[in-house]
Amino acid sequence: MTAPARKPPTTSTARRKLTSPTVAMLPRIADSLSFLYLDIVRIHQDDTGVCAEVTSEQRGTETVYLPTAALSCVLLRPGTSITARALTTFARNGTTVITAGSGGVRCYSSAVPESLTTTWLERQTRAWANDTHRLAIAQAMYEKRFGLGTATDGTNLDKLRGMEGQRVKAHYQLLARQYKIGRFRRAYDPASWDTQDPVNLALSSANTCLYGIVHAAITALGCSPALGFVHSGNQQALVYDIADLYKAELTIPLAFSLHASSNPEAEARRSFRNELRLFRLLPRIVTDIQQLLDPNTTYETPDPEEQLVDLWDPIAGAVPGGTNHGRDMP
Structure with a gap:
């Protein structure tokens, strides 16, 4: 008896199977692209992936496919729309989606992917809840800002804040003399945005992009953006902590x-x-x-395929999940 012929897959089914990312295909957060800023486009999901439709009078409607699996952060400006299916794809690929203000100046909200592990969140929480450890990490953050050769051990936070203020002020004065723009004063006022000088406009815009990238890295590691060590009382406290490490090198110049x-x-x-x-x-x-939260150990991001949910134990710390522990009972 001849077996019935197998029905060939439809074109849409074949496309979905070919374009569906596997765990092995997903890049690590450190290898991902930085961010994508989308302005006045419609983002949706089709059979082959997430795409952005750009409409103009000169060219009509153009479609651009987005590299979702390689993106760490997407910034959406007012005037941009996105479908639920596209958001779901971003979440599955570990991409943080941030709703930004006009010009990318403010961060209104963010949709973050599910963390694959709580290893770094647990380290962060334990350090944040212990005043001694929190102070040590805050001092280490200031030391990273000040550069090599600056010891902060034993220096209280009040003095460190004063040292940081002097450092930033001197950096502003140096760059102002270099570019011959006279006296400069940092100002950020969303209510009178258009009246600000070009340096302040550029600095606010670049800082917002930096916040988006840092936010994406923090959440991809599984940490909480709200538990800061220098900053406090804001859902992005740790974002501001980490971003401050790079401003003098990147956004201010x-x-x-x-x-x-x-x-x-x-x-x-x-x-x-x-x-x-x-x-x-x-x-x-x-x-x-990673070095701030655990300076004595170097960690590699674990393979997602090998990660299982552990069970907490007050003595062992953690016992393997996905196991029937009933068989171990007498």
Whole structure:
């Protein structure tokens, strides 16, 4: 008897199978692209992936497919719409989606993927809840900002805050003299955004992009953005802590270089994105967070296929999950 012929798969089914990412295909957070800023587009999911539709009078509607599995963070400006299916795909691929304000200046909300492990969240929580450990990490953060050769052991936070204020002020004065722009004062006022000078506009725009990247790295590690060590009382306290490590190197010099720009916000985002390729910021963020939370050990991101939910034990710390422990009873 001849077996019935197998029905060939439909085109849409074959496309979905070919484009569906496997665990082995997903990049580590340190290897991911930095961020994608989307402006006045419609984002939706089709049979082959997530795409952005751009409509203009000159070219009509154009479709651009997004590399969801390689993106760490997506910034959505007002005027951008996204479907639930597209958001689901971003979540499955570990991409943080942030709703930003006009010009990418503010972060209104974020949709973060489910963390694969709580290893770093547990370390962060234990350190945050212990005043001695929290102070040591805060001191280490200030030491990273000050540079090599600056010891902060035994220095109280009040003095460290004063040292940080002097450092930033001196950095502003140095760059102001370098670019011959006279006296500079940092100002951020969303209510009078359009009246601010190009340096402040560029700095706010670049900092928001930096916050998005840091936020994506923190959540990808499984940490809580709300539990900061220097900052406190905000859902992005740790984001501000980590972002402050890089501003003097990345966003502040960039902003001053755009002092004569006619569109400093857009130029800041484009230039910042180009610099990220040079500085390889995401691997640095991941390494810095791990070293701050556990300075004596180097960790590799575990293989997601090997991760199971453990069971807490007051003596052993953790016992394997996915196991029937009833057989061990007498």
